[in-house]
Amino acid sequence: MRAGPCLRPVGPLSCARRPRPFRPRIQNRSGTLFAYLAKRLLFMLPLLLGITLISFAVIHLAPGSTVDLETSMNPRVSAEARERLRHLYGLDQPLHVQYGRWLKRLATLDLGESFAPDHRPVKDKILERIPVTLTIELLALGLIFAVAVPLGVASAVRQYSLFDKISTVVVFVGFAIPTFWLALLLMILFGVKLGWLPISGIRSLDHDSLSAAGKIADYARHLALPVFLSAFGGLAGLSRYMRSNMLEVIRQDYITTARAKGLPENDVIYRHALRNALLPVVTILGLSLPALIGGAVIFESIFAIPGMGQLFYQGVLARDYPLIMGILVIGAVLTLVGNLLADICYALVDPRIRVGG
């Protein structure tokens, strides 16, 4: 068995077509699955350790440290004050000692305290951002699937038709347009000219005085543009992928058989072909796991959304090492878990694997 899961975190096209590392005989004895799981989980540990080690080294390679960025070019800061701050943050220790300390804390699931002047626990800072990012990403992912899957199927069924061509152009335009630019255009249209939607933020100033339904509507209006935009950019990948899957399936013998049996075309397409073409999508879902909390920097800046992307970006700018490491570790864990889940789910849902053993 090959242990190395695909490490490219996002993007439907990136990892899905690799040879499956695992075709276990799941239903033979339940013990096999658990042994397999245990083994995979065990292999993850050194991998995770390696990721953290490299991340830690790389972020410390970037010039400047927390203290420099906080105090440089400031006449009111003495050299002695700077040294004292370095000591308070533990930055005067050699790198391996710093890493050791960080690792020790991580072992107790403590991500440490942020180096930002608020000194809040990294865990709190991350937890406070996750709901927004998760909501937007889930909605966007839902929208992508709801639109891209039918679009891909329809394109495949009518390959090279006008519809196929137009939809191809549209999804690629969505993929290619810089989000920030389209975002500004939509903000001008819906926010300034028409006045239908708020421009930025996730809640109105009078949010607290609204009724429960009003609050939801308020959130919905604020999230409409961000969700639409982030889905629009993601349509291309999945719809193209769905289209090629579908094309592949349609050419299979069992589809010919189904047609030969005299089944109506709709049954052939939606009952037989679609189901099989959908299988690899499971993998994409698994691989989307880390992206769910990843957020997006430019996007969040433009819409003033207090999400993970901004938190990470600001952490990097301020060289807030504990925060950066905290987010990277969570991302790494989710990537590894996502890969594992994708592998398992794939095996569970693919009838060929189940039957073939």
Next chain:
Amino acid sequence: MKRAMAMVLAALFLAAAGCGKQRKGLEPVPDVPGDQDKPAYGDTLVDSSTADAINLIPILASDGASHAIAGLTYNSLVSYDGTLNLYGDLADHWEVSPDGRTMTFHLRDGVRWQDGRPLTAEDVLFTYRLIINPKTPTAYSESYKQVKDARVVDPHRIRFTYDKPYCPAMESWASLSILPKHLLEGKDVTKSPLVRRPMGTGPYKLDRWITQNQIVLESNHDYFMGRPWIERSVTRVIPDTATQFLELKSGGIEQMSLTPTQWSRQTVSKEFLAAFNKYKYPVSAFTYLAFNLRDPRFADRRVRQAISYAIDRDEIVRGVLLGLGEPGVGPYVPSTKWFNKNLKPYPHDPARAKALLAEAGWKDTNGDGILDRDGRPFDFEIITNNGNAERLKTCVIIQQRLKDVGIRVSIRPIEWAAFISDFIDKKRFEATVLGWSIGLDPDQYDIWHSSKTKPKELNFISYRNADVDALLEEGRRNCGERERKKIYDRLQEVMWEDQPEIFLYVPYALVTVNRRFHGIEVTPRGIGDRWWNRWYVPKPLQRGQIQP
């Protein structure tokens, strides 16, 4: 499938359009008849900030956003008004002993913390001790360590004694926000709830702070200088300035700093001016071209003067700031009281520049258009920090002008952290375009004094001039305003002659505020001086409830 898709899209647009009661921006604000234009309590001022506050205990914060909020909730002993004169803030008055070493502050009567406890000199002493405590993670303790002895005379008086006269001390007291002893004593200040929930003496108190989203302040009705007219102050965090501008135009925020392009092209329509007033005033900052003076070429004063003559400052102000700034003369902002009004910017005079360069031995001997000396052509590299378009454009204009006199310049923008730690701190640069912001006190010892040239210190250009050193030291010792004015006038003359840096320009702050807000005055320091007791919305223009 298609139906589902259509339904999703329809739902989205319904959600968008259905609740479309969003107010459109640029609602004209009518004029108010004179008899109704009276200060009145009420309304909300919505401002925006590109970054969220981090820590609302001022001595722990180093970012502008935190200080802006904390400044509304806390007070210092003294403060500077719009013309850079000191006034008593928490201190009713103060005395400086004739030898300039002792300062006694008399606190106002009846100042209360927002929780009702009275403010006493003990709070001041506590704050001072907190900031000099080595365990407090603050970078700003330096000026307070100059204090030799701090003593509470009585509950309303506190006295600080210095080893030697130290004139910038007043600025340090103006920048120290006094914290409540009864809430912080004996606790780890970094873990205090006050980090997120300030409790001060100031004109506003925190209502709520939603991280990376908004900070809502409510007026302190018992504020010792009078209840602020504007009931609520909201700061929305909007990281993108383009978004800020759209929010401004749609009524989501009511105040914003504009870019020169926005000022002169995008905010000139009748509709805009019917809804917003615009204000401009010089920022307390200047942008300069500095040389590494350890480089023998630049150590020659004639070369620096020549470069100064070769550059057309008006052209830079026109090209980079669209005319919204002033040409630089020296390290003080024209229009402030410390500026030496007898000095004028170096004129653009390429002939004189060439003559000075020739005098310094730089001539074009091989006819390639580039000056040379001892077989080496005169070329150098200007570095600046990445992402600052104004500075980059300035570099390009300088590059062109210096080419005219035979100096070849290349330009390299570098990411800020690397710029500081790998180039400036290590003095690995030939020339740089950067900016300084100027403090409220005229003391600029850290930037120009020859003792401040060690690594990471601010005289990174390695400027050494005995006259300048002497004047800087004198300016710290003679605290009388007239003496100081003379000293710093002389300092500017010496620097004008010496051109340690080429002072390029002072940009204008370009601010626009909704026309509802009356009582806004422009002072040399801007429009913000004690705005809470000045700005108001006349009753007929007030909005009952805040809107999105």
